[in-house]
Amino acid sequence: MNNQHLQTLFKQGLAWRGRESVQRPGAYLDTGYETLNARLHEQGWPQGGLIEVFSSAQHHVEWMLYFPALRTLCERHPNGHIALLNPPFVPCAEAWAQQNLPLDQFLLVEATKPKDILMSFRELAKAKGCIALLLWQPQLNYAALRQCQLALQHQQGLYVMFNHDIKLKQASPSILKLKVSPQPYNLKIQILKQRGTLHNPQNAQAVNIATNWATLSSTFTPLNFSEDAHSGAVVKHSF
Amino acid sequence: MEQWLSIRFDCTPSSSHYDKVFLKKLFYCYSPHMVWMPAIHNQTDYGICIEISSCLKAFGGFIPLFEKLAADLSVLSTNKTIKYSANMGHSLQSAWLLSYHPDASQTTPKLQTSTQYVNLLAPLPIQLLKVCRNEQSQALISTNDIEHLHNTGFINFNDLNQHIEQHGFSAYRKRWGPSLIALLEDIFGINHNRKQNSLFKKPLTSYHPELTLSYRIDFEHPLSNLELIKQGMHNALSRLSEDLIKQQMQTDHIAWHFFSCNQKTSFMTVSTPEPHIKTHLFEELSTIQLDAQGLTFEVDHLHLECIKKAAINDHRTPSLFKHHQKDREWDNTLTRLQARLGERAIYKIAYIDNHIPEKSIEIKPINQSYPQTNRVHTPAPRPSWIFKQYIPIRQNHNGILYWKGKLTLIYGPERIENAWWDTPIKRDYFVAQREDNTYLWIFKAIKTQLWFVHGWFA
Numbered sequence: 001m002n003n004q005h006l007q008t009l010f011k012q013g014l015a016w017r018g019r020e021s022v023q024r025p026g027a028y029l030d031t032g033y034e035t036l037n038a039r040l041h042e043q044g045w046p047q048g049g050l051i052e053v054f055s056s057a058q059h060h061v062e063w064m065l066y067f068p069a070l071r072t073l074c075e076r077h078p079n080g081h082i083a084l085l086n087p088p089f090v091p092c093a094e095a096w097a098q099q100n101l102p103l104d105q106f107l108l109v110e111a112t113k114p115k116d117i118l119m120s121f122r123e124l125a126k127a128k129g130c131i132a133l134l135l136w137q138p139q140l141n142y143a144a145l146r147q148c149q150l151a152l153q154h155q156q157g158l159y160v161m162f163n164h165d166i167k168l169k170q171a172s173p174s175i176l177k178l179k180v181s182p183q184p185y186n187l188k189i190q191i192l193k194q195r196g197t198l199h200n201p202q203n204a205q206a207v208n209i210a211t212n213w214a215t216l217s218s219t220f221t222p223l224n225f226s227e228d229a230h231s232g233a234v235v236k237h238s239f
Numbered sequence: 240m241e242q243w244l245s246i247r248f249d250c251t252p253s254s255s256h257y258d259k260v261f262l263k264k265l266f267y268c269y270s271p272h273m274v275w276m277p278a279i280h281n282q283t284d285y286g287i288c289i290e291i292s293s294c295l296k297a298f299g300g301f302i303p304l305f306e307k308l309a310a311d312l313s314v315l316s317t318n319k320t321i322k323y324s325a326n327m328g329h330s331l332q333s334a335w336l337l338s339y340h341p342d343a344s345q346t347t348p349k350l351q352t353s354t355q356y357v358n359l360l361a362p363l364p365i366q367l368l369k370v371c372r373n374e375q376s377q378a379l380i381s382t383n384d385i386e387h388l389h390n391t392g393f394i395n396f397n398d399l400n401q402h403i404e405q406h407g408f409s410a411y412r413k414r415w416g417p418s419l420i421a422l423l424e425d426i427f428g429i430n431h432n433r434k435q436n437s438l439f440k441k442p443l444t445s446y447h448p449e450l451t452l453s454y455r456i457d458f459e460h461p462l463s464n465l466e467l468i469k470q471g472m473h474n475a476l477s478r479l480s481e482d483l484i485k486q487q488m489q490t491d492h493i494a495w496h497f498f499s500c501n502q503k504t505s506f507m508t509v510s511t512p513e514p515h516i517k518t519h520l521f522e523e524l525s526t527i528q529l530d531a532q533g534l535t536f537e538v539d540h541l542h543l544e545c546i547k548k549a550a551i552n553d554h555r556t557p558s559l560f561k562h563h564q565k566d567r568e569w570d571n572t573l574t575r576l577q578a579r580l581g582e583r584a585i586y587k588i589a590y591i592d593n594h595i596p597e598k599s600i601e602i603k604p605i606n607q608s609y610p611q612t613n614r615v616h617t618p619a620p621r622p623s624w625i626f627k628q629y630i631p632i633r634q635n636h637n638g639i640l641y642w643k644g645k646l647t648l649i650y651g652p653e654r655i656e657n658a659w660w661d662t663p664i665k666r667d668y669f670v671a672q673r674e675d676n677t678y679l680w681i682f683k684a685i686k687t688q689l690w691f692v693h694g695w696f697a
Contacts, residue, residue, distance in 0.1 A: 058643055059677055060697035063623040081569060089624035092694060093590035093600045098621060103588055107605060109576060110584045116531075120576055129569030182676040 032068020049175035080131030132158040243334035247286035329353035361397035452545035461537035475543040489514035512570040622694030629691035
């Protein structure tokens, strides 16, 4: 590769020098958390590129992280669609309605074979009506991930892939790589890779974002495990 | 004046030579205005009436038209002779009744005036009214009404005609209702001397032949290579597209049949969200579906059938301009996904205002837009994820709960119970914090005193 080719890659933001922090041209989306925005090059979630979020198999923190951004997207694009590819469980419609998320804009897709997952990801990513695409446990190898990333090159949506942290060391063409672990009342986020910056995963500094979990315990009612204690229920729903 | 030609076949309707569709196609060559008459008389005869006044010029008169029709009918059967009775009438009902006239035969009937037709009807018994059907309701005249007429003293059509000429319709209307009046007006050609009688006349029914678009592709030898089969499918779809363009039709549903040499078959339907005149999307979807479905045998020949079709300007079909271009692309994307993953793999969810958690979620088809329910049943915390099946929680002898770690209750209880008339559900829900800082939605079934995980605060 000669110098001219290298310069072209630098200009397009496809390659960067290790210790230089480069602002990548492109759209971004407010994460909803100031501390996290401050640590991201684009001051928000980068759009048009693959974001990988790693967490323990026992943890699911995706909505805490992405509810604010998705709400913003839904407000900006009332006719857009958000695709959930292989969600691990059924979304709780009542909780989403509480969050004022328009359920009609969400589409759930279940694909089992890696070939089908890849095809579905590419089809949805290319669709102009798809404003966000969230994928769980993709079981995709590097070549497939590269195909996903290439499919997103000219897109402007939010594309997130949730994965187990056992795959943390697997090479990936994603433009942003995060590790998320829940704390008592907040989320600890480690930025492992960010396009335009050299990160050392060993020394990745953590960002803590406040969650609304604290509000759950603020209404805590002391419990006694005798059967009669339940008569003091804080909320009771029945006919 | 209208001129109706009636052809009454003396045969059983099950005979293939008298297949309705086939005969309709034959008669369509002579006139587009045709009515299929029912098999009533002894359940062995039925026929067809065609209005020919507008077609006489094209055939050079009535006699050449009838001779050509008789020749076509004689060609229908090589082994046996078709028996039929033909006659003419000034209206649909009179022509059909006159096909029962003793003089009606396979020889060329005569064109006459309406008065002459009424005179021909005169000796026919009124029991023949049972072969007529009401123009408006398409219902047959009831046997009771005919018996009443007979008991009143009307023996034949001459009696009816004379009574109408002398006393008008008032007695009939009172006793037998307006439907019989309409029928008699049609039979006797009574037009009430209106100034513009054509304005009050029901337009003639036109027959539109059913277009069957189906294509068979034979391969030189049985094929298992999907790429070669796809080439055959491409050829069939190209022919379909050409025919659709020629006929200015569009379709949203096609079917593929694959056949092997030893009678094995496979079936595949392909549908699109909107009707199309071109078949690019059908080809793409068929390819995806064939790849996903695969074939378990070698294909000897395939058959393409266009199931649903409609004219391009047919207002009953969904409009081509219903969606914006962006929406159409999205619909096409979903159709491609459905072709590969199956229809059940893609869905939406909706919130239903119900305090039983599992009943508050409804799975909706993707092509259906629905108003969002803004009313949330409760301000109490709800998890982002719900489990399809509750997962049992282990409880030790000290009452401490374990599910992939020790659980601590931090919010609750929230009592949720079902209506007394429904399946009994009585649960106390809690938010529990696991030792790894995961928040779960758990409940205790009051009846069994067992604990279950039901959701996840993600």
